[in-house]
Amino acid sequence: MRLIFTSLASYGHLYPLLPLAVAARSAGHDVVFATAADFHPTVEKAGLEPVDVGLTIQDAFMAQYDGDLRKRNEVSPAELEATIARVFSRVLPDRFIADLDAVFAKQLPDLVVYEIGNPGGAFAAMKAGIPAMGHGFGRVATGGIADGIRKAVEEHAIELGITGEERFSWGNPFVDICPPSVQSPEFLAGARRLPLRPVGWSEPGDLPAGVAGRSRPLVYLTLGTTPMSQAHLLTSAISALAALDADVLVATGPSVDVASLGEVPANVRLEAWVPQSELLPHVDLVVHHGGSGTTLGAFTAGVPQLVLPQGADQFSNAEAVAAAGVGDQLVGDAVTTEAVREKAQRLLTDSAVADAVRALAAEVAAMPSPDEVAAQLPDYV
Structure with a gap:
């Protein structure tokens, strides 16, 4: 089976997907990981094949502020929240959709596993008629700016002709790495959860000297x-x-x-x-x-x-x-x-x-x- 995993180019969004991607590869599946080129070395260190799609979160915000992120400090909180919602609901998804469309044309996958912060992965798969599965990176946040981003994403999905009864993953199965006792009750009530133990991932390296064998905390x-x-x-x-x-x-x-x-x-x-x-x-x-x-x-x-x-x-x-x-x-x-x-x-x-x-x-x-x-x-x- 051919699988494409895709996430935003950020440690916090990419790392949580690597354990399942590596396990799928070890099970004999053909696995490709689609993210921006800045994180291809990380993907390769996990023994996975990267493909270049999307852009980094940093670059997406840079484009909103004419290349000067200091301008974020010059706008009102409401304007900043609107910009954040636009970046995560429009700027990043549209780029991922366009790039993944080209990838799908060359190598049609059997299943797309998209990180939930990357709705562009879901939209590209659903537009192409490819089975898709969401993958969480932690507890599903609700309230505040999280709801603002989610509302903007849902509006974009409707414009693309994508609908679903479940507001967190458009009806797709959801790989949930958060233990149920601390997960959002609102999310638990409606999601098609596929529980997965959260397995830490970090690039290999030596622990600092003195970590083991200590006499105090x-x-x-x-x-x-x-x-x-x-x-x-x-x-x-x-x-x-x-x-x-x-x-x-x-x-x-x-x-x-x-x-x-x-x-x-x-x-x-x-x-x-x-x-x-x-x-x-x-x-x-x-x-x-x-x-x-x-x-x-x-x-x-x-x-x-x-x-x-x-x-x-x-x-x-x-x-x-x-x-x-x-x-x-x-x-x-x-x-x-x-x-x-x-x-x-x-x-x-x-x-x-x-x-x-x-x-x-x-x-x-x-x-x-x-x-x-x-x-x-x-x-x-």
């Missing part, structure tokens, strides 16, 4: 891979966590210059990048932005979380973490050095949180593996 701090102004928040969080009787490992990400953070206390280590999926099982607490990859990775590894959401689906993830009792959140002006320190200290020692974390990790472990789900894919053609 290890706190992992990350604000993800999405470009944004993060240095000030990292500086504040580092100051808070350094006051704990713990070691602190900070993944600064690609948008922060490590040198800009200055001198750090002796118990803090700065790394531009770490193999997160390999690191999490060694961690005692994750302090992070609420990205889906880190949130689900901590669920899987059984690690408490302190979430400092900054945008997108991060607020929804933070609320789910707090509601499940597996962590806590600090939002907006509540993110102070003292508050971060106090919350982190409690999460490192709270037995009720530890019990909830273990229960959620057990729920994740009981979900079907990528190999098990890959074996079911021919049933959806």
Whole structure:
């Protein structure tokens, strides 16, 4: 069977699809991964064949602001939300549709697996009459800007002649990597779910020295891979966590210059990048932005979380973490050095949180593996 997987060109959107794509290839299927060229090296490292479609999220926004992303700070919140909705409902989907149409003409797949943030993959497949399947990248966010984007996508779908009773994936099956107990109830009520255990994916690499064999807790701090102004928040969080009787490992990400953070206390280590999926099982607490990859990775590894959401689906993830009792959140002006320190200290020692974390990790472990789900894919053609 020939399969085309397609996702937006972003770590948080692409990584969640790789375990199933690799499992499908291992099961003997012909697998191609369609995304923008910037992420082809990542696809190739997973042993998959890439094909160039779409454009990066960064390039899509650059086009909206005449090549100067600083202009985003000059518009009202309403104008910014409208631009975000346009990028994810029009700009990116239209490019993916056009590029995938050309790919389908050359190599007609039996099934298209599209990442749910990439509706262009769904639209291209449905227009071509090819069976399609959605694939989640985390908890399905509802409310706020997520609903605005979804409404704009639905309007675009109707214009293309695509309709479906189920508002999250147009009636297509949906590979859901979020454990049901923390998934959106609204989504659970209507989706044709195909559960899949969230399997962490990161490019191979060595763990930083000293991760194993420690005598005190290890706190992992990350604000993800999405470009944004993060240095000030990292500086504040580092100051808070350094006051704990713990070691602190900070993944600064690609948008922060490590040198800009200055001198750090002796118990803090700065790394531009770490193999997160390999690191999490060694961690005692994750302090992070609420990205889906880190949130689900901590669920899987059984690690408490302190979430400092900054945008997108991060607020929804933070609320789910707090509601499940597996962590806590600090939002907006509540993110102070003292508050971060106090919350982190409690999460490192709270037995009720530890019990909830273990229960959620057990729920994740009981979900079907990528190999098990890959074996079911021919049933959806």
